[in-house]
Amino acid sequence: MGYFPVSLEKLIDKFASLPGIGRKSAQRLAFYLLSLPEDEALDFADAIAQAKKSVHECSVCHNLTDMEICGICSDPRRDEGVICVVSDPKDVIAIERGREYNGHYHVLHGVISPMNHVSPDDLKIRELVARVSAGDIREVIMATNPDTEGETTARYISRLLKPFDIKVTRLAYGIPVGANLEFADDATLMRALEGRQEM
């Protein structure tokens, strides 16, 4: 367009390249950054560079960390006999927020998805099998998303883990806490019926 200075156009382009940020929002964000005091704006730039440089995957569970082994894997108070398998680092946060789970994690970094050309080799599945075959694991909890791809991935992995003498479980399906039966979808309701428990 050429209406803005080149470096400002470039910054707007950068923001517009982020997921969910349109051209108008990108403009707004770029102008906001320019309106900040110089040190604050440079601090933002620095935060990106620092995060990119220091954050990598934990060599054990593949969660994101800035140490060699992440805080959860190196915490002696946690039960290393249980591994919860999730597809994304954000899912670790979701489960940790509940403050109830006390085992370890394994982050796959995706799910098997032929449509998106993601095969089992693209995920950290081999590393999970290696962990199970090496250590004293009692249970692996599959906590991938309850959709087709998450389900497929969970089934694939549970089959791989069959030869080992461990328990492989799956998060329970059912009615969300606080939800209204009337508005629950049929699939969820059926799963909730199937998984009914004695009171």
Added chain:
Amino acid sequence: MGYFPVSLEKLIDKFASLPGIGRKSAQRLAFYLLSLPEDEALDFADAIAQAKKSVHECSVCHNLTDMEICGICSDPRRDEGVICVVSDPKDVIAIERGREYNGHYHVLHGVISPMNHVSPDDLKIRELVARVSAGDIREVIMATNPDTEGETTARYISRLLKPFDIKVTRLAYGIPVGANLEFADDATLMRALEGRQEM
């Protein structure tokens, strides 16, 4: 929270500090940046630093530029006898997009707003008066937003420019092109009636 590595938390905080970006979006953006190849992520950081360092106000019209005098002010094909006064650099783009206006601009960087503690001295009004008193200006077009504050600012400036022998005009109010009369608000309709023109 401490669930993420410190540098990642900091990056999320930075994104969350941007206007219109909530905590969830900030997380999504930070994760996206981390998923980029290193050079692209650093390029983003660099774009911020570069824009912040090189972009400043044009010494004549106070629009944003990376030169001493902006491209519009230094363009010899443009009419320097006409100045269009806008409150924001984005308004320059909006008018330029029409490809019809061929004069110069003056960017106030805000509007008079006692509620937000913005007084005339906080805007580039003194600089506008200096331009008018120094040069061969024939006309000043007030193009602040058609709201109370924009209106107040336009009236304030037009009074300041009274002593000079120039024409001071205001963008026409009226029904937007392509709009439906039925849905026009009363104030706009009244202004459109007042401003009716012979056919």
